[in-house]
Amino acid sequence: MVRDTRLVQTAVIGDEQSDVPVVLPPEAIELDVFRSTHVRDTFWCGLLLGGCGAQLATKLYIDRQCHFQHYPLPNGAPNNCRRPAVGESSADHLYLKSAMSRSLLEHGRAARFVFPPPIGSLVDVDLEDGVSLRIHMDGSVQPDWAEQRAVFLGPGVVPDPGRLAGCPYVYRVRCDTDGATRRVWIGTQSLARPTEWVSLSECAWTDDGLLTPAASRILRARAATPAESPPRRSALPESVVTFVRGLEAAQRTGTVEHVRRLCNGSGPFLQSLNPAARAEAEKVLEEARTWLTTHEDYQSRLFAEIDEAVRERRAWDVRSRLQQAAALTRRGASASEQRILAAARAYLRGQDYAEETPSQAAWRREAHYKFEQPAPKKKPSTPNSKTKQRQTAAADLRRLMKRLRRDERHLSTRELREMVGRLKRAAEEAGDAIGPKDRETVAAWARKTKGSARPASGKAQPPTSTRPAKVRDRSSSQLDPLAAAVKAILQKAASAGSTLTWGQLREQLPDGLPPLERTQQTAMLIRVDRSRGHDAPLLSALVTAADHDMHPAYPRIAEALGRPPAQGSLEAVAQWAMEVSRIHRKRAH
Template identity: 40%
Template sequence: MRQIQTAVLGGADSEEPLMLPLEAIELDAFRHRHEDDTFWCGLLLGGCGLQLTTKLYTDRVCHFAHHPGPDGRPHLCGRRARGVNSADHLYVKSAAAAWLRDRDLPADFEFIQPDGAPIGSVMDIKLPRGGLRVHLDQAVPPAWDHEGREPVLGVSVPVDRDTLIDRWYVHRIRLDSDGTARTVRIGTEAFARETEWFALDDCEMTVRGLSTPAVEQIVRSRSTRPVSQWGLAKARKAPDARARAQVLLRKLTDAMRVGSVFVVTQVRRDIAILTGVEGKLQDRLAAAAADAERWLEDQIQVRQELFSRLEEALAARDTVQIRQLLARVNATASHDRTPTEITIVDVAAGYLAEQQQAYAEQLQAQAAAKLAEQQDARARRAADRVRTLLATLQRRGDTGSPKVMRKLVRDLLHAASDAGDRVEVDQQEQIGIWKTRADIGRPPGQTARTAPAPGAPQTVRHQQVARRYWIKKNCPRCGAAAGKNCVTNARTGTGPVSKSPHYERIAPILADRQAKADRRRREPGAYDIACPDCGRPPGAPCASPSGGVHRSRAERAREANR
């Protein structure tokens, strides 16, 4: 079965997708970056909703994997889509939501599943006026006449020639990998033209729907007869006047529908110079030209009112109105602007840029405040944890399992680190004592048998010293006098009597023993030097008939110890 390359962050219902790096060299950085995150086989990915882990390999691609089941056997997941593109619908939703939010366009998103299609094949984006239907694969054929839903097709979804001719253009969508994310690109495809691709930020929602920089060019090109690609010897027969008239009438209707002043002007001019048409068709052309004239006059008034409303919105500093009106101005009145209109547009664009910057700063301040609040809450919880662990260790004393004690101390150190300056001075002192007693923080290379530096942590076990030795000493920690056992509450010198002594009571005895052992190791014996009689090296026995050490070797060792 194909390995899992995508997951979601935080939980089974999450909509935040993530792609795992394929190479081992990149996975280490990925794990460090997401060390506090959890990965899930998301329900919106068609997954089982269980948590995932990362698998690192050097001889094949890295991937996500399920944890084994309770019986230790591999978990069986029915998720079908597992490749790098299996979370594309979540990336599209995230990118589209941010894009529409920047344009103050509220939208609802829905992953529909007509006829049982896999989740993620089709996504509806519902806007106050109209919307988009995104087809990421061929599971559901696009409905071109669906009211209010303009199709946007994945690169694998086919489109026939007649559709391209009738609709002038169709929109495409693709996703490119960018590290552990996917970037959305929008394409415009037209008949006899290569698909042109644009970043999502280069696109706009207009009265005619989704628009890219290529759309206006395609609309304009429809008003101009294409240059013949045939030589004089193969000149095609020009369409007759009636066919030309039908094309002009259809083009005029489409141009007026999408609000293209430029195209309407061009088509009206072509109708005026068209010859060879008579009868009712001539009457239709004349009526269409008159309608176009009135429409253009109305557009002049609409244009003036549009810029006037934009000026009023700027005076009132109505950000929502300014954004909406500027989008309409750019979509319907981008040509032949007067100096006054250019100034109004520049002021509006500058104002929106300032508002966007202020909004971004506000979001940053809110995020910083929320982070500070979360850190403060975390520190409070950690401080409570410090108090609980100290009380637990105090009750246990030196009894119980040393392994359990060291685990409690490690938890204590982590909690104290998270608590920061909320740890009180006396708590810090107790933490230091427990850290030493648990033998945590020993310098690298130092073992329990080497003499530690003054103040360095050391291994202490009450079993190493018999009671008859430590009972003769006073306990510097709980204050127990010679001949008395230690008590559990070392801070007050009270509490139940402990069968085991505090480590401070044993430490001097162990230190004295260690010093004596060190002195003994520093004094060489007879076998620590070479034998002057038989020439045997240090550590090797002498070659004497009796098997003992030669006298000269023993004498030299004694001289070395003087």
């Protein structure tokens, strides 16, 4: 039999249309028991697994993991099945259907199960009495909370923090290996409590659908507690109102670092309050710390699972969790998290190469070899070599322009002049290999360094500095393209739910625009936000310091745009967190 290199761990029993899943044990001693249990069964790469529908054999290995294997084709060639997932979790949607069917029958109920595409990502459950559920096994399809179906979330799918703030709880699902099968667990997640997991057998079915013990307790507590009117925040000091709203906003957007900073910096703030105001602030702080602990525990567990999956070479589990881990750390990751993310990406790249054809691998190696070779020595000028020289000079010119835009504020006047001189020489060597926009950018840098030079005569300089004068001398038409580009970059960051530093923003500016000077930054953000209308969230809140925390200039920008001035750094962070929350809520709607 031709060797099948894919470690297929799951199959279905009976035929290719079956929905009866099975997991092959990886150890040889366990496989012997498995074979004796299933002596009359046939195993298939089922269509409900996203498979090819071919029959599978069990392969026993002593020195490596046992797994299912495709039979070769009639002509002896290996089966080139491209099933998207083959790990032990790839049949969890079928195990979930099986467990829910048994649970419903025990309660005298029945349901219809549908698996919408992509196969393995969604399970729709329609009960006889009209109750409907949608279970998201992964993050391939975003949950639609406005739909009539009750939403369940699988591993790695994090609910919108605003959803947790607006409902009593959210249901989670997961499957764990239990001998030769997979056991289904249901979790109940709420904003102020850690997720409580129970076996599906411990849950009940009511007229409204599934009910877990934790959900039952939450609903009883809400029913027993009379509805209280919200605290009269108007009677509290404005600083307390801002602090409370900032904490709530940071939790809604899932911004762990904002919540952590507000909690950790609250000590001196609390000491300055009267007893009533302090009690209100401490109550909100207690809820925020519980929320923070829950999210930190989840993030820590997620990265531990990725690390373990990489070490055990479970590509499906790595791929399914990596996207969520990257989303959780898009505003900065710790050193250990960066290491785990890098290892996971490197492992997945290796898996991609493992599925290459020999010709694809040869082409990639050849391209890599050519890229790594040193540049050939210059030959006597010929028409062809002159063209290459101009192209090389044009590439050098664009690298220099990018570096100037990025590092301008860190360069001394002498270093700036030297780099602009190199830029001008590269432009001369490039000739017709560069266009008018690049030439205009070179001219702009040349004017800038010329304007900053001391005159040949020994006369004293005017007291005003040169750079602010240049900002004032620029016409609105010159600044408009730069402001439009900055606005577009910030809107893209808002759509992605991320923040960015000034360095990252500069790297995304299109070529050919005039350079964005450090002295222009604050004025440019004010210009961008003024173009959006008085009630729009401030895009300038998305520009952060290097640690992805609030930029020191943000309070001045907010005040210039009509926001109330902050009384102290903690209130400024709270106001900033509220503005980031407004941007993300607008994105969600």
